[in-house]
Amino acid sequence: MVKCQRCGKGGLFHKVNDKGFCIDCNRIINLELEAKNLQDDIERLTNNRREQAAMYEEIKSTREKLFNEIAEAAKKKAFEEITDQLNEKQSELNPLLLRKKCTYGCRSRTTKN
Ligand SMILES: [Zn+2]
Numbered sequence: 001m002v003k004c005q006r007c008g009k010g011g012l013f014h015k016v017n018d019k020g021f022c023i024d025c026n027r028i029i030n031l032e033l034e035a036k037n038l039q040d041d042i043e044r045l046t047n048n049r050r051e052q053a054a055m056y057e058e059i060k061s062t063r064e065k066l067f068n069e070i071a072e073a074a075k076k077k078a079f080e081e082i083t084d085q086l087n088e089k090q091s092e093l094n095p096l097l098l099r100k101k102c103t104y105g106c107r108s109r110t111t112k113n
Helices: 023-099
Strands: none
Touching: none
């Protein structure tokens, strides 16, 4: 007479599989295994999601940092270009200003004011 390893039921017409479990217990064991696998999947996916969220935050902050650096570099370059243009205009104007006739009628053709 065979007896189920799990529930202990046995009898003349009671069958067990090669592992010693009756049909009902075997079904329960398979469902428990499936539930455990699903639980593992949920845990794995939850961890993945957490990692992805952390990665997203990191990418976002790197992107903001790079954007700020690019904006600062562009501002600095524009300022340098304007300064160069102003210096160029100043050096074009300086000789003209020096050639201006003295308003007091003196003979000097150059004045600083
Ligand atoms: Zn059983």
